[in-house]
Amino acid sequence: MSDDIILDIQNVTKRFPGVTALDNVSIQIRRGEIHGICGENGAGKSTLMKILSGVYPYGTYDGKILYDGKELQLKDRSIQQAMDQGIAIVYQELTLVTNMTVGENVYLGKEPTEHGSINWNKLYADTKEILNKYHLDVQPQAIVKHLGVGKMQMVEIAKALSENAKILILDEPTSALTEAEIDKLMEILKTLKSHGVTCIYISHKLEEFFRITDTVTVLRDGKSVITQPTSELDRDQLVKYMVGREMKERFPKGNRNPGEIILEVEDLHAEDPNQHGRMVLDGVSFNLRKGEILGIAGLMGSGRTELVTTIFGEYGKITKGAIKIEGKEVKLSNARQAMKHGISLVPEDRKGQGLVLMQTILKNISLPNLEQFSSFFRINSDAELAEASKQAKNLRIKAPSLQILCDSLSGGNQQKVVIAKWLMSKPKILIMDDPTRGIDVGAKFEIYKFMNELAEHGVSIIMISSELEEVLGMCDRVIVMCNGRSSDILDIQEATQERIMALATGIV
Numbered sequence: 446m447s448d449d450i451i452l453d454i455q456n457v458t459k460r461f462p463g464v465t466a467l468d469n470v471s472i473q474i475r476r477g478e479i480h481g482i483c484g485e486n487g488a489g490k491s492t493l494m495k496i497l498s499g500v501y502p503y504g505t506y507d508g509k510i511l512y513d514g515k516e517l518q519l520k521d522r523s524i525q526q527a528m529d530q531g532i533a534i535v536y537q538e539l540t541l542v543t544n545m546t547v548g549e550n551v552y553l554g555k556e557p558t559e560h561g562s563i564n565w566n567k568l569y570a571d572t573k574e575i576l577n578k579y580h581l582d583v584q585p586q587a588i589v590k591h592l593g594v595g596k597m598q599m600v601e602i603a604k605a606l607s608e609n610a611k612i613l614i615l616d617e618p619t620s621a622l623t624e625a626e627i628d629k630l631m632e633i634l635k636t637l638k639s640h641g642v643t644c645i646y647i648s649h650k651l652e653e654f655f656r657i658t659d660t661v662t663v664l665r666d667g668k669s670v671i672t673q674p675t676s677e678l679d680r681d682q683l684v685k686y687m688v689g690r691e692m693k694e695r696f697p698k699g700n701r702n703p704g705e706i707i708l709e710v711e712d713l714h715a716e717d718p719n720q721h722g723r724m725v726l727d728g729v730s731f732n733l734r735k736g737e738i739l740g741i742a743g744l745m746g747s748g749r750t751e752l753v754t755t756i757f758g759e760y761g762k763i764t765k766g767a768i769k770i771e772g773k774e775v776k777l778s779n780a781r782q783a784m785k786h787g788i789s790l791v792p793e794d795r796k797g798q799g800l801v802l803m804q805t806i807l808k809n810i811s812l813p814n815l816e817q818f819s820s821f822f823r824i825n826s827d828a829e830l831a832e833a834s835k836q837a838k839n840l841r842i843k844a845p846s847l848q849i850l851c852d853s854l855s856g857g858n859q860q861k862v863v864i865a866k867w868l869m870s871k872p873k874i875l876i877m878d879d880p881t882r883g884i885d886v887g888a889k890f891e892i893y894k895f896m897n898e899l900a901e902h903g904v905s906i907i908m909i910s911s912e913l914e915e916v917l918g919m920c921d922r923v924i925v926m927c928n929g930r931s932s933d934i935l936d937i938q939e940a941t942q943e944r945i946m947a948l949a950t951g952i953v
Contacts, residue, residue, distance in 0.1 A: 450511075451476040451643050452497075452612065457508035459492050459501065461853070463845035466492040467506070468667040474612075474660075479634060479644045481658035481675065483651070484687055485885035487843060487855035488664040490647055494614050497645075498534040499523030513611075533605030537617040537883065538796065539597050541604075543590035547583055548572035551604045575603050580636050582629070595626030602633065606642070613637065614645045619653065620883045623744065631657050649885050651680055663687055688887045696918030697890065699897035703737035703921055707905050708874055709769040715751065715761025725751040725761050727929035733874065733907060736900050740916040741909045743926030743949045749909045750793055752926065753876045757790040758783045770874075784813070787873030791863050791880055793909070799863035800851045807833050807847040809862050814869045836865035841891060857888030864892070868899075875899065876907045881915065893919060913942045927951050 452474040459467040467489045474480045482490050495501045497510070502523040510517040512530065519526050527533075541550050548569045549556075557567045572585040581599040583592065589600060598618060605613055615634075619627045634644055634657055646658055654661050654675055661678060663670040663686040670686050715726040726748055733739050743749050754760035756768060758777035767774050770786050777783045780790070792798040800809055810833040811818065818829040833847055840861040844854060851859055860880065867875065877896075881889040896919065900906055910916050916923050923940050925932045925948035932948040 449475050451513060453511040454493070455509045455511065457493070457496065457506055457510065459489075459496065459506040465667055467496075469508070470664070470667070470669045472662050472669055472672055474643060474645065477638060477641050477643055478659040479638055479646055479657055481646045481648070481654040481661040482664065483648065483654060483661060483683065484664035484670075485855075485857065485887045487666075487858065488687075488885070489667040490664055491616070491855075492667075493664070494534060494616060494645070494647065497527070497532060497612075498614060499525075499527035499532075528605075528608045528610075531609055531611035532614070533608055533610040533612070534614040534616065535598070535601045535605055535618060537620055539594075539601055541589050541597055541600060544588070546586050546588055547576075547592075547600050547603070548585040550589055550600055551575065551585075551607050553604075555607075571607070572603065575606055579603070579606060579640070580633060593626070595622050595629060598622070598626075598630065599633070606637075610642060612643045612645065614647070616647045617649065617883050618646070619648065619650060627653075649883060651683055651886070654683070655680070665689055684886055687885065695886075695890070695914070697894045697897055699738075699900060701736055701738065701897070701900045701921065703734035704903075705735055706732045707735045707771055708733040709767075709772075710756065711767045711769070713752075713755070713766035713768070714764045715755045716764055718760065718762055724764075725929055726755060729766075729926075729929070729931045731924050731931055731934055733905050734921075735873075735905055736903050737921045738896060738900050738906045738908060738919055740920030740923035741907060741926060742913060742916050742923055742945050747926040747949065748929040749926050750878055751929070753790060753878055753907060753909060754792075756783070757788060757876060759790075784870055784872075787871075788876065789867035789870050789872035789874070790876045791860075791867055791878060793878040793882070795856075795860055795863050799866075800859060802852040803850060805848050805850060806837065806842065806844055806854070806862055809851050810836055810847075810866045810869060813866060817869075832869060833865070836869050837862075839868075840865050840895060857884040860884055860888070860892070864895070872904065874905045874907065878909045879911055880908065882911070913945055916940075916945070917942070925949055 450473050454470060454472040457467055457470045470493060484490055496506055499519040503518040503520050542553065551572045552568050556563045558564060569585045576583060576585065581603050583596045583599050589597060618630060622630065637644060658675045660672060661675050662672040665687060709732045711730055713726050713729040714724060717723040717725050729752055741749050751760055755763065758779045768777060775786055796802060807830060811829050815824060818825045837847060842858050842861045844858065851862055881892055896906055908920065917937065917940060920937055922937060923935050925945055927949055
């Protein structure tokens with residue numbers, strides 16, 4: 446093996462019951478490079494990273510992995526063994542203890558001791574040294590829960606680097622970051638590279654590969670399709686390699702004809718239920734038409750999610766204003782009341798709020814809809830299975846059966862299960878909070894097409910999105926939120942990214 450190859454993955458195959466997650470995958474990763482791994486959900490990215498980080502130990506897969514010229518055999522305590530050998534991973538879902546300080550998190554479980562006690566001065570001094578070396582802008586004694594998501598991610602990176610990581614795997618690192626935080630992360634990655642750290646970078650945001658990676662590997666259906674210098678590729682080529690076909694358009698054209706007003710929100714004010722006196726909504730007004738896709742744009746913290754969860758009856762305490770459905774004012778104090786009025790919500794956090802991960806696809810889809818199949822305190826299992834199967838087929842959920850646990854599904858298929866669950870409730874109004882976050886380009890396109898079909902059949906959709914291109918490509922109108930207020934409502938013909946950003950930042 447060449448001296449500049451730090452990781453040589455040779456013919457790796459990983460099988461699960463009924464599924465081959467990796468099929469003869471071979472990749473060479475060079476020392477000190479930023480190597481992108483991309484592919485659709487279910488392509489095998491997460492499975493490969495779990496092998497490299499020791500979640501799936503040696504002997505549970507076929508093939509060979511050479512690390513620094515020697516075969517990587519992670520067996521006992523394999524995750525810790527991977528870290529001991531210099532392979533660390535920063536997951537999309539952060540794993541910090543939020544009530545502890547930055548330093549305590551960085552050295553959790555490996556605190557420096559002196560005479561049987563923790564040497565706090567050394568712990569914080571060592572933390573500061575790591576933070577300074579890699580230009581991580583966070584204070585060692587800061588309490589983690591007081592940090593923003595971007596700085597929490599810096600703590601995760603510092604935690605990995607405290608193990609003297611030679612290889613750092615970053616799984617969807619920008620999915621919850623603002624543009625400014627993404628810029629900072631890119632600078633950090635360049636710093637890591639300058640110090641000789643090899644980074645494996647996984648993302649569904651294709652533009653990030655062209656911004657930061659040296660080399661890209663594309664996985665499709667568990668197979669390695671290409672490994673190529675990023676400079677030799679363009680976006681269309683990357684998409685073609687990922688999905689196996691050319692995609693002429695990112696956003697499918699709908700044939701929508703929005704009708705009469707179905708929902709009216711008038712001067713809505715709402716208080717944070719956990720902090721008395723803090724207003725999360727401070728005057729929001731808009732209407733929604735039958736068969737319309739209405740976008741909600743705004744920066745993180747603008748009140749987007751607070752607005753839709755309040756409408757769904759699950760967040761803010763309404764102090765002023767009104768919500769009307771089909772012309773009649775309604776009081777929505779919980780999700781069950783919202784559902785009775787025909788409102789469903791696909792939440793932002795699919796794993797934390799949308800799914801019971803250790804339950805089956807069938808049970809997740811039917812969970813909020815059991816009333817449809819129950820009589821005399823019994824569930825009609827045949828009817829439950831038939832309706833869940835219909836929803837799964839319509840959304841093209843890829844799984845051997847509906848008895849598969851949701852924890853084993855790809856992100857895109859998990860999102861489809863969440864959507865199927867709420868469509869079974871037959872909503873008039875479907876709220877979708879960042880519905881394509883963290884899923885691949887092919888799965889996004891399928892969800893877009895399904896949204897168009899729903900709207901064409903009269904379902905009204907409210908879609909929050911952090912991607913302005915998505916808002917402009919999918920919506921009929923867009924509400925722009927700023928500091929808990931609705932700044933403006935734009936017809937899509939007059940909306941531009943510049944106009945939306947100006948409203949979102951309060952410039953106009």
